[in-house]
Amino acid sequence: MTSPxxxxxxxxxxxxxxxxEAASGEIGNTELEPKLRHLIELRASQINxxxxxxxMHTEEALRDGETDKRVQRITVWRHVEDYTAAEKAAFAWTEALTSLDPATDYKTLRNELRQHYSDAQISALTSAIAMINLWNRMQVSNH
Structure with missing residues (x-):
């Protein structure tokens, strides 16, 4: 809701x-799978x-073929079997880059990501996370 x-x-x-907007569009031209992008944008937006x-990201995910069940359960992704190990690594990275904590072990998270994604894909994922956090902060500033 926007403030008066x-x-x-x-x-x-x-x-x-x-x-x-141009940067967001460029992220769409990377190797980042659109369904995964929707889910990480949704998860970061929930946290923020x-x-x-x-x-918006719920509607986009559903429009692009994501299931209701997976969209609804993203907040509890650690506790359900709805997501692949690769997706879970991406969600952990999303949460680590959205809720910054000095105790986060980024090296371990990167190693987990590298089991599933190339450095190019991780770069695209990180860019998408940074961009959604930027957009979230712009929008939240007007709550």
């Missing part, structure tokens, strides 16, 4: 937002409490 005194970023920094983005 929200800031219209498009009015004041349109070139910045256009560059954000961005209602607008949760709704």
């Amino acid at each position: 005194n929200a800031i219209n970023y498009l009015e004041y920094v349109p070139s910045v937002l256009r560059r954000f 409490q961005c209602a607008y983005c949760v709704k």
Whole structure:
């Protein structure tokens, strides 16, 4: 929900937002699988409490063939068998880069990712996580 005194970023920094959109588009041209991108964007948006983005990424995931069950259970991904080991590694990476904690062992998380993804895919995944966190923060700033 947008606050009545929200800031219209498009009015004041349109070139910045256009560059954000261009970067988002470029991420779509990488080796990152669209269904996985939807799920990591949804998970980061849930953590960041961005209602607008949760709704949008849920709808996009379902539109692109993701199942209701997997979308609904992403918040408990560690406790269900709905996701592959590769997806779970991506979700762990998403959570680590969304909720920054000095105690996080990034080396172990990277090693887990490398069991399933190339460095190019990890780079695309990391870019997508960074971008959704940016968009979430822009949107949440107007709650």
